[in-house]
Amino acid sequence: xxxxxxxxRAVGKVGKARAPRSVRATSKAESSKVLERVTVAIPKGRVLxxxxxxxxxLGLDPRVLMADDRTxxxxxxKTGLRFLLLKPDxxxxxxxxxxxxxxxxxxxxxxxxxxxxxxxLDLGIGICRMVVAGKRAQxxxxxxxxxxxxxxxxxxxxxxxxxxxxxLVYVQGSVELAPLTGLSDVIVDxxxxxxxxxxxxxxxxxxxxxxxxxxxxxRVALKLKRARIAPLLAALGR
Amino acid sequence: xxxxxxxxxxxxxxxxLAEVALPxxxxxxxxAGALGRSLAAHGTSLxxxxxxGDLLPPEANARRTLTRVVLETFELSGYDLVTTPLxxxxxxxxxxxxSLDPRDLLRFVEPESGEVAVLRPDITxxxxxxxxxxxxxxxxxxxxxYEGRVIRRRRGRARSHQQITQAGVECVGIAGPEADTExxxxxxxxxxxAKLPEFRIELSQVTIAQSVLETLPQVLHVPVSEAxxxxxxxxxxxxxxxxxxxxxxxxxxxxxxxxxxxxxxxAQARRALRWPAAQAALANLAEIVERLSKLGxxxxxxxxxxxxxxxxxxxxxxxAVLAAGPGEPIGMGGRYDRLLRxxxxxxxxxxxxxxxxxxxxALREAGVGALVGAPLRLAIAGGTEAQRDALATQLRQRRIVxxxxxxxxxxxxxxxFARAWGYDGTLVLTRTAVRFLRARDAAEKVVKPxxxxxxxxxxxWAQLSTKTSxxx
Numbered sequence: 001x002x003x004x005x006x007x008x009r010a011v012g013k014v015g016k017a018r019a020p021r022s023v024r025a026t027s028k029a030e031s032s033k034v035l036e037r038v039t040v041a042i043p044k045g046r047v048l049x050x051x052x053x054x055x056x057x058l059g060l061d062p063r064v065l066m067a068d069d070r071t072x073x074x075x076x077x078k079t080g081l082r083f084l085l086l087k088p089d090x091x092x093x094x095x096x097x098x099x100x101x102x103x104x105x106x107x108x109x110x111x112x113x114x115x116x117x118x119x120x121l122d123l124g125i126g127i128c129r130m131v132v133a134g135k136r137a138q139x140x141x142x143x144x145x146x147x148x149x150x151x152x153x154x155x156x157x158x159x160x161x162x163x164x165x166x167x168l169v170y171v172q173g174s175v176e177l178a179p180l181t182g183l184s185d186v187i188v189d190x191x192x193x194x195x196x197x198x199x200x201x202x203x204x205x206x207x208x209x210x211x212x213x214x215x216x217x218x219r220v221a222l223k224l225k226r227a228r229i230a231p232l233l234a235a236l237g238r
Numbered sequence: 239x240x241x242x243x244x245x246x247x248x249x250x251x252x253x254x255l256a257e258v259a260l261p262x263x264x265x266x267x268x269x270a271g272a273l274g275r276s277l278a279a280h281g282t283s284l285x286x287x288x289x290x291g292d293l294l295p296p297e298a299n300a301r302r303t304l305t306r307v308v309l310e311t312f313e314l315s316g317y318d319l320v321t322t323p324l325x326x327x328x329x330x331x332x333x334x335x336x337s338l339d340p341r342d343l344l345r346f347v348e349p350e351s352g353e354v355a356v357l358r359p360d361i362t363x364x365x366x367x368x369x370x371x372x373x374x375x376x377x378x379x380x381x382x383x384y385e386g387r388v389i390r391r392r393r394g395r396a397r398s399h400q401q402i403t404q405a406g407v408e409c410v411g412i413a414g415p416e417a418d419t420e421x422x423x424x425x426x427x428x429x430x431x432a433k434l435p436e437f438r439i440e441l442s443q444v445t446i447a448q449s450v451l452e453t454l455p456q457v458l459h460v461p462v463s464e465a466x467x468x469x470x471x472x473x474x475x476x477x478x479x480x481x482x483x484x485x486x487x488x489x490x491x492x493x494x495x496x497x498x499x500x501x502x503x504x505a506q507a508r509r510a511l512r513w514p515a516a517q518a519a520l521a522n523l524a525e526i527v528e529r530l531s532k533l534g535x536x537x538x539x540x541x542x543x544x545x546x547x548x549x550x551x552x553x554x555x556x557x558a559v560l561a562a563g564p565g566e567p568i569g570m571g572g573r574y575d576r577l578l579r580x581x582x583x584x585x586x587x588x589x590x591x592x593x594x595x596x597x598x599x600a601l602r603e604a605g606v607g608a609l610v611g612a613p614l615r616l617a618i619a620g621g622t623e624a625q626r627d628a629l630a631t632q633l634r635q636r637r638i639v640x641x642x643x644x645x646x647x648x649x650x651x652x653x654x655f656a657r658a659w660g661y662d663g664t665l666v667l668t669r670t671a672v673r674f675l676r677a678r679d680a681a682e683k684v685v686k687p688x689x690x691x692x693x694x695x696x697x698x699w700a701q702l703s704t705k706t707s708x709x710x
Contacts, residue, residue, distance in 0.1 A: 099565075116566065122470075220565055220566060
């Protein structure tokens with residue numbers, strides 16, 4: 001036990017610029033001796049800093065999350081947390097399969113695709129809006145409205161509820177380009193400040209819903225690792 | 239112990255083994271040509287449909303053994319095996335599948351009758367049909383078990399597998415908590431018989447959530463029960479706020495999401511959830527827990543009051559069996575007192591089913607090896623066909639897997655074959671002896687011709703390290 005702790009401390013002291021690369025350092029047997037590991041899938045980017053702040057009271061070394069390197073697996077031996085840095089869309093997939101116990105994901109992704117997950121906590125961070133946007137003048141084309149979006153399910157449910165038939169055009173990114181080039185009349189997209197829309201001459205036309213980051217949990221892990229996960233949820237909810 | 243005698247031949251074999259590539263390891267990573275070949279290999283017509291797949295050796299064998307163990311547990315408890323057809327008229331399936339998303343059903347028009355048929359998404363409605371239409375004259379209780387594949391489409395989902403192999407039981411005709419207890423006990427016994435070391439049984443009582451849902455407008459039932467099942471307080475709040483649901487009902491639902499954990503949750507909930515339906519449901523749950531605790535299951539049990547999955551189907555206690563590995567329950571079940579009525583027979587019922595893929599996954603995760611000692615597997619070469627066949631027959635009578643190899647098979651081919659197909663070794667018949675070549679390292683022992691006992695005695699020598707290396 002003492003030896004494992006010493007090793008854990010040593011691992012925690014790895015240089016400033018890099019995350020402790022302790023994937024190999026904490027073997028299965030070793031980590032179970034210290035703490036049952038909890039794996040958290042998180043999107044790369046903005047959420048990292050907020051997460052580091054909220055988990056600091058549990059003893060998380062902020063460098064684990066903030067280190068600017070390319071490691072995709074980050075271990076924090078002191079808290080027994082392992083972070084997987086993923087593309088946002090992949091977070092629920094990892095959690096549904098149980099490759100991660102917890103995940104942090106924008107509600108847009110949960111609304112867009114069906115997942116069998118628990119969503120026990122809304123973090124109230126990463127707040128943005130799902131909107132219909134376009135050039136106001138072009139909004140009513142006099143034919144079936146064409147909508148470009150990455151969120152085809154959200155868009156189709158929204159327009160169905162409005163009783164409006166639309167043609168959906170699936171695009172992966174730079175959605176703002178679609179109305180400018182005539183690919184579509186409007187777009188359905190996530191907007192945070194609205195700056196990208198403004199710079200491209202578009203404006204918000206309708207609000208579909210507000211979006212924030214949610215903690216999702218694997219159906220089995222939330223129960224089997226409850227003793228470990230409950231304090232995490234409490235810390236994240238503060 | 240006598241040191242293995244090394245001949246020049248086996249040294250050569252050992253040297254050559256390094257070059258013998260197993261069929262599964264032939265992936266060529268070099269060159270764009272390789273990529274093109276592998277992508278073009280079979281076109282697309284020979285793929286299995288998305289979410290469908292085969293089981294190959296040795297996994298198929300492990301599955302069959304597991305199935306046998308589970309069914310035997312069921313049958314020893316008086317649950318008799320029935321088999322039901324792969325597809326049914328939609329009317330049968332739809333009478334008992336409210337808990338399934340209608341989009342998950344795979345329907346087609348049966349050419350004979352022009353009626354809509356459904357590949358079974360669940361076996362329980364079939365069992366209900368069997369009991370109501372063909373066994374209604376039997377005295378209660380009806381205890382039946384089954385094993386088979388069900389098909390559920392899961393479009394656009396991360397987990398897209400469509401076929402689920404289930405093994406389950408139904409106990410029809412007993413209304414009281416003794417039947418609920420019996421079913422949970424049986425699930426527990428089957429897990430223990432399958433040698434699963436760690437698992438948890440999470441009890442729920444859907445009638446608590448149902449009693450609140452009933453007070454809400456119909457349009458809210460599905461979204462609210464989904465949000466509840468996800469413990470998604472934020473989504474629940476916004477749904478209920480938008481629908482202007484009175485505070486009292488909203489508060490009850492939000493509170494429900496908090497009640498999950500160990501058994502003390504029941505006592506806490508009894509103090510906090512004061513409405514009559516909740517009190518009745520919690521009393522029922524407490525009684526079942528007490529009965530199970532007396533039977534020694536207390537350490538396995540947990541509680542989750544918001545697990546409203548299948549709320550339209552279950553009518554009382556329901557439960558899920560959880561274990562590390564598959565990330566979803568390995569088994570689910572509960573009380574469904576309304577189903578039989580739809581088949582014209584008013585009888586209470588409980589039941590549960592394992593998802594055998596998930597159970598097998600959990601066993602693998604726990605490092606549980608073969609449930610029964612793996613038989614020795616030997617490939618026989620050399621000698622004449624008659625000699626090989628005679629030895630093989632004698633070995634098979636002793637439950638040893640014996641496959642004969644064609645005439646003139648050389649040692650190298652024999653060993654490559656043995657390794658690729660999971661044989662423990664090769665027996666090479668010579669004029670004066672039987673050479674036993676261990677598959678994994680070509681080590682050799684020599685026994686006298688016809689000395690079966692000596693061959694059998696080498697089982698541990700031949701199998702030992704394969705056992706430990708397959709773990710994990």
